[in-house]
Amino acid sequence: MGGNWKDQFADAPDVLKRTPEDRSVVWAGAVPIGGDAFVTMAGPCSVETEHQLMETAVRVAAAGARVLRGGAFKPRTSPYAFQGLGLEGLKLLARAGEATGLAVVTEVMSAADAPMVAEYADILQIGSRSMENYALLEAAAKTGRPILLKRGMVATVADLLRSAQCIVSHGNPNVILCERGIRTFETATRNTFDIGAIVVLKEICRLPVIADPSHAAGRRSLVPVLARSAVAAGADGLIVEVHPDPDHAWSDGEQSLTFTEFGTMMADLAPWCELRSCCEYALETVA
Ligand code: PEP
Ligand code: MN
Numbered sequence: 001m002g003g004n005w006k007d008q009f010a011d012a013p014d015v016l017k018r019t020p021e022d023r024s025v026v027w028a029g030a031v032p033i034g035g036d037a038f039v040t041m042a043g044p045c046s047v048e049t050e051h052q053l054m055e056t057a058v059r060v061a062a063a064g065a066r067v068l069r070g071g072a073f074k075p076r077t078s079p080y081a082f083q084g085l086g087l088e089g090l091k092l093l094a095r096a097g098e099a100t101g102l103a104v105v106t107e108v109m110s111a112a113d114a115p116m117v118a119e120y121a122d123i124l125q126i127g128s129r130s131m132e133n134y135a136l137l138e139a140a141a142k143t144g145r146p147i148l149l150k151r152g153m154v155a156t157v158a159d160l161l162r163s164a165q166c167i168v169s170h171g172n173p174n175v176i177l178c179e180r181g182i183r184t185f186e187t188a189t190r191n192t193f194d195i196g197a198i199v200v201l202k203e204i205c206r207l208p209v210i211a212d213p214s215h216a217a218g219r220r221s222l223v224p225v226l227a228r229s230a231v232a233a234g235a236d237g238l239i240v241e242v243h244p245d246p247d248h249a250w251s252d253g254e255q256s257l258t259f260t261e262f263g264t265m266m267a268d269l270a271p272w273c274e275l276r277s278c279c280e281y282a283l284e285t286v287a
Helices: 005-009 050-062 087-100 111-120 134-142 157-169 195-204 213-217 220-233 259-274 276-286
Strands: 026-028 031-033 039-043 067-069 103-107 123-126 147-150 175-179 209-211 237-241
Touching: 005 157, 031 039, 039 050, 050 067, 050 087, 050 259, 067 087, 067 237, 087 103, 087 111, 103 111, 111 123, 111 134, 123 134, 134 147, 134 157, 147 157, 157 175, 157 195, 175 195, 195 209, 195 220, 209 220, 213 220, 213 237, 220 237, 220 259, 259 276
Parallel strands: 039 067, 039 237, 067 103, 103 123, 123 147, 147 175, 175 209, 209 237
Antiparallel strands: 026 031
16 A cells, blocks of 8 residues: 555545544543543344333443443334334433433434434434435434444445545534444355454544444354454444343344343453553554
8 A cells, every 4th residue: 555545535534633643532411432431332223112221221331331222213134124113212212311321322214303313312323224325414413413423334444434524514523433344255244343444443533433343243152352352453432232132132133242241241341441542552653
């Protein structure tokens, strides 16, 4: 790669670092993302019932999560699969967030829904399948809520940054990037976790970067080690699927952790998170 390697990111001038130390901290309610503290977002793939969500929120908060995830609008591989509870799901999320002190992140799938989702959620998630839906990005940006932008499954790092730039250009600088695995020829994992993308993003871009080991892995046994590798690569946080009874989850049960597995993963990650600031320091001095 030549000296003009960074030219490929030229469409995203406002999200690139201006100095090696440059980094944005995005506030989700009272939770800073991209600062010194590593932040874990956790919860079920889909909001199913009040009991399922509340129980999960209480347990992930006790294990150290700061943000509750849960889909009320679900982009499924099949249009005939469960599509989410919609507004009822948003209300359950807001209630669970209030009860536990967790901030709430949930996906918005259509531009028309953006103001409604923003009433109930602290962070609007743009899913992989929507990363290049610029009308949706604009509507989400204009709500003023922080945006969690997931990398499209066939999107390059430059494509991801172009979508981030689109949100920033619509007046919303509060973007969090998420590596969730990309499509390759490999079938042993659901997607191929692109750890190199995390390192590149942390080197060139000032936005916080989180990792989604659940959708990358597709199998719960792989999730804790992928999570640890994301911490080691310098990620600012994680988004992880957790369910009270994964075998009976309405979506993505195979990759969802039980409460016990999530607790163990969080405890095991703690020493790695401690080392994270040293890792960032090394990156910045090399730049
Ligand atoms: C999800 O977070 O449940 C989800 C559908 O993620 P992705 O858009 O990364 O597939
Ligand atoms: Mn899912």
